[in-house]
Amino acid sequence: MGSEDLTKLRGVARRWPVVGVAASVAALALAGIAPLSLWATKDAVLTAALESSPWLYAAGLVAAALSAAYAGKALWAIWRRGARAEARADDAGEVGAREQAPLVVFAVGAVVLGVLALPPISGMLAGAPGGHAQIPTVELAVSAVIAVVVVLLMLRVRAPAPRWARRWLGLEAAAQAVVVRPSLTVAHALARFDDHVPDRAVNAVAGSVPVLARSAARVDDHVPDRAVNAVAGSVLMLARSAARVDDHVPDRVVSAIAGRVRRLGHSARAPQTGAIHQYFLQTVAVLAAGAVVWSVYAVMG
Numbered sequence: 001m002g003s004e005d006l007t008k009l010r011g012v013a014r015r016w017p018v019v020g021v022a023a024s025v026a027a028l029a030l031a032g033i034a035p036l037s038l039w040a041t042k043d044a045v046l047t048a049a050l051e052s053s054p055w056l057y058a059a060g061l062v063a064a065a066l067s068a069a070y071a072g073k074a075l076w077a078i079w080r081r082g083a084r085a086e087a088r089a090d091d092a093g094e095v096g097a098r099e100q101a102p103l104v105v106f107a108v109g110a111v112v113l114g115v116l117a118l119p120p121i122s123g124m125l126a127g128a129p130g131g132h133a134q135i136p137t138v139e140l141a142v143s144a145v146i147a148v149v150v151v152l153l154m155l156r157v158r159a160p161a162p163r164w165a166r167r168w169l170g171l172e173a174a175a176q177a178v179v180v181r182p183s184l185t186v187a188h189a190l191a192r193f194d195d196h197v198p199d200r201a202v203n204a205v206a207g208s209v210p211v212l213a214r215s216a217a218r219v220d221d222h223v224p225d226r227a228v229n230a231v232a233g234s235v236l237m238l239a240r241s242a243a244r245v246d247d248h249v250p251d252r253v254v255s256a257i258a259g260r261v262r263r264l265g266h267s268a269r270a271p272q273t274g275a276i277h278q279y280f281l282q283t284v285a286v287l288a289a290g291a292v293v294w295s296v297y298a299v300m301g
Contacts, residue, residue: 001095006077013078019095020078022103029110031071032064032147037114043143061146068147072154 001012001019013020029036032043042064050057 006074010077010080014081016095016100018100019103022100022107023078024075025107025110027071027074028151029114031068031151032143033151034144034147035114037110039144039147040114046143061143064143065146065150068150069154072151075151076154 001009001016003009013023025036029038032039046057046060046064049060
């Protein structure tokens with residue numbers, strides 16, 4: 001219907017009967033009215049709770065009563081008479097046949113499927129997957145009576161909204177006091193700290209950086225540049241001196257060495273006569289010299 005607010009859905013069941021009947025069946029099933037589907041399903045849960053703890057079972061009954069109260073309030077709202085209710089229904093959304101058809105299917109399921117949780121079918125279904133827990137008839141009757149009484153009570157007193165319910169049992173106020181206000185206080189304190197400390201520090205650093213840059217530029221102009229120019233001049237002078245030395249000294253040394261190498265070459269070429277007997281004589285001389293050296297080395301060793 002285009003809204004989740006019950007106050008905006010007053011009288012819609014009278015304008016859209018199919019939707020109204022389907023919603024009524026769903027609400028009564030939610031309340032646990034016999035023999036609708038959630039009646040026995042809810043009691044299966046309550047039976048398991050009773051096996052665990054009677055207090056858990058009591059809490060389950062309270063929850064079931066609250067569900068029935070909510071269902072009664074919903075029924076009273078959607079079936080309400082009066083001009084204001086009709087105006088509310090006119091403001092609600094449109095529901096076509098394709099939207100109404102699934103509601104009918106679900107409503108029929110809520111009516112029919114409750115039989116599956118009743119004896120003897122429930123025993124067979126529970127035993128098929130290896131389950132247990134046959135719901136006692138007394139518990140079925142108790143929960144059904146509670147559901148009927150609560151729904152009728154809500155319809156009779158026209159679904160009052162107690163102050164404690166409107167205030168969510170004080171949970172919202174507690175959340176505001178414990179979480180929201182302390183969080184906002186801490187956030188404001190952190191915001192003030194951020195404005196006065198990090199921001200100012202960043203601004204101060206940003207302002208000092210240009211000053212340091214200008215100082216560094218002046219130092220660079222007077223110290224490194226001059227030093228580099230002085231070193232460059234010295235290097236240039238050394239290079240020129242090395243060039244002059246290279247012109248006068250290395251060339252002469254190289255020429256002298258080349259002359260001596262040339263003379264050595266001529267001397268080394270002299271034994272190369274091409275006569276085989278001279279080569280043998282040279283070999284014998286070398287071997288004799290080697291034998292003398294070896295004898296001297298052996299005697300000294």
